[in-house]
Amino acid sequence: MAGMAARIPEQTPVQVTGALAGQEDLLSPAALAFLARLHRAFEPERQARLAARRQRQARFDAGELPDFRADTRALREADWTVAPLPEALLDRRVEITGPVEPKMVINALNSGANCYMADFEDSTSPTWENLLTGQRALRKAVAGTLDWMAPDGSKHYVLDPSSRTVLIVRPRGWHLDEKHVWVDGRRMSGALFDLGLFAFHNARALQARDRGPYFYLPKLECMEEAALWERVLAFIEGDLGLPQQCMKVTVLIETLPAVFEMDEILHALRGRIAGLNCGRWDYIFSYLKTFRRHRDRVLPERGQVGMTQPFLKAYSELLIRTCHRRGAHAMGGMAAQIPIAGDPIANEEALARVRADKRREAGAGHDGTWVAHPALIPVARAEFDAVMTGPHQQHVLREDVVAGRDRLIEPSKGTITRAGFDNNVEVCVRYLAAWLDGNGCVPIHWLMEDAATAEIARAQLWQWLHHGDLHLDDGTPVDFSLFDRALLALPSRLADRMKLPGASRLNAAIALLDEFTQADTLAPFFTEVAYERLP
Template sequence: MAGDAARTLSPLVLAGPRLAGQEDLLGPAALEFLVELHRTFEARRQERLAARRARQARFDAGELPDFREDTRAIREGDWTVAPIPAALTDRRVEITGPVEPKMVINALNSGASCYMADFEDSTSPTWENLLVGQRALRKATAGTLDWMAPDGSKHYVLDPTSTTTLIVRPRGWHLDEKNVLVDGERLSASLFDLGLYAFLNATVLQARDRGPYFYLPKLECMEEAALWEDVLAWIEARLRLPAGCMKVTVLIETLPAAFEMHEILHALRSRIVGLNCGRWDYIFSYLKVFRRHRDRVLPERGQVGMTQPFLKAYSELLVQTCHRRGAHAMGGMAAQIPIAGDPIANEEAIARVRADKQREVDAGHDGTWVAHPALIKVAREIFDAGMPGPNQHATRREDVQVTRDALIRPSIGTITRKGFDNNVEVCVRYLAAWLDGNGCVPIHWLMEDAATAEIGRAQLWQWLHNKHLHLDDGTPVDFSLFDRALLALPSKLADRMKLPGGSKINEAIALLDELTHADELVEFLTLPAYERL
């Protein structure tokens, strides 16, 4: 436990540091609600996680993902999802980011169609960050959120006329909340994030016909979607909300889920409004699924764009599937941020964003994501020109014929020294910031989060554990190359104390070194890192 910091409300233990005002969020009724959630659903969550491990073992042994024969009737059946509420009909530009107060204010004031408040990949889940985020969302729901810069230079206030719709992403099924124990077990991070937010805000949001609305991350199969369906139905009944009022969008960000898009929509058909191309996590999942398959090693991250055949097939299948079922097909993230002081480089970056968004609207997507407010106008112009109506559900993409082999086709490309070294640097810098409590970090004019860092980390492991790979200049990809790149980092980051998480650089180097040398690819970077928070 946490000694004097542990506080018990039998059978629940709060093991995190006591924070000022936390009782306003975690009062006796809220804690009782969380206890009931854990006792009702924890066993099923563990069953699903065990099923994930068993399937990955089969992939490691050579099995390939495929469409399920036992669910063919669902894929071939004639059905649609429930009607989409007015607040979610037009989602042409969504902004995402962590749940800290300044970000919440700026995102809701940004003019985006929706803001995804992210407890998952862009928030480092310190106990303080989680509770500060829950408080910020509660105040935002009440319309009272403001934030003062620490030096008093600027006061941020929520615009009462904002029409941006709030959507919350809890952490995935694989994560625990170590600061909340029920009957001696860690509470699911998913149930903590979504459950507490719903307990605090659902009644108010429902009265305004605003859900609450959620993005559900990291699902791998229809059974995991069915578990979410039962959780959400239970919460609605427990809080006396109308059945089906809690609406969800599911991120298709794992390779196994791409083979079960119809099934996932069907499992959540009374409340799902769309699927999203979670491209960065999807690339990471491809790496993880095929970690032992030498014939499916991906080139460096910069060469794995959405025009790669396996990614193009995935995005077009998502559009076709969603529109057949009456759901939104949301596009992926533009991670670029403005490049200050270099107008030529900045315009080149913006041109890449425009091209990516043009590809999405042409493919039939109903909206897209950006990471920075400056990109909202760029993305909106593209979608306004290509999508005059609120969505493109009439674009059925009957021309799309995606096979199993198309979804897993190997990519063509190379590994350059710059690409190898960049993976090492980004992993270390992001991990250092994450360990220091910052889950969303600008590096080389890209907004990096856990998903993008996971690509670099998984690529390093796969490249180094599949022997006889070479850089494009003929240099062997081996642990000597990796060790030299790690050793060079401290001098390369000479001003590291000015970087986010600069004081954690050495710890991050040690952790990346440990994870990369390990015989097995650790499932998620954030699992061992979380124990160090």
């Protein structure tokens, strides 16, 4: 029998419009009542915070520049630290990230990484099936009963009972809704649905084993958004009968406004925060989005915007200094490379880039890093092991770092090549096609692309085209004629396109990218718009 929407008593104003076989075990009346309590307690403030984001972006569009807050200067200058870290989060030198589908969950927890970030956000296309399959997989993983059989029966995946990899869950950001769950006639927050449902089913079991539960919090822009999470987590602990502040979090600093409020974010969550993370790809996207109307801050093509660019170097080093001053971990960013099969020379070149990046992070004082593929774990670990004699580097205070406002927003020097322009078009279309087809983690040109990297490509295309006076390095004008030619040429460039993830959605993806790029205003997130086209 096909899936049925959960049966809810008529007097309960919760409506579940999604239908997946067996979903009643996750969406029980008690679970739905818990989610409804979360919604009613925090939806008004969520909406207020989202309105504040829109108002701040309007000021940026009008020419204002982000800066450190005058009203919190005393807090930044005061001496204080966050609460001591739990033992399970002391050593995080290598973390693997990926979507919440069962095979990935098993492979990540069996990988030997210190932590696994199970991602409901940028690497998961939030179809109803994906979300509930992910929740079910994590519930079984926490219980130690998760297994997965390849569709052709060729391989059976099971959890290694001796695994010590620590589970950390990333819910969706504050800006995203969950359209399949309505409370009092309004959609529920995707963030509260993801984190709330996971906590309802798993928090007690994890707390009993001193494993949190632990979470990554994405896309925060200010201390008030962090304070909202603090109230949410305290509410969940009280509602579920958990010890206060047992739920620990790491915050991704992946928006440009947030880099000016790192002390404030740490302070708002000081009883439960374990660290901050350099979410580099989303951070670059946020720079583009924040300065979408600023001609003097247009970035060169993505391949030239590396972590040695002044604004990115300043961001990562200020994060280290801030975290270590406050007793928190400073986590490094993602290595998106994946093994290149059949080409040992190209594969070694890719691994060399990973080594150099992780050597830079470890040498700068980061306490750990991210990888997207299990094969990169030993590569990253070797670079951190060479520097770290203990579980972390909080003793590296980086008091030498001076990162003022102008340095943090300094534009990058570089060019736009024809290959770079065409690559942005291709990455956008191929990722959007896969995402619309339910796949949020897509290998393209031996990089594991997710929503953040696709957003960089999309935002750059919009910005380049709407400023109207840019040229490729060969002198060709960057205009909509160039864009149209790139779109028209793309299907023929993808010779094996019918074998690509989301091949059946390529035409829809081309139309969607054209819609995004032609729009007068850069859409804040493609996931908000494209979500309406998901089942």
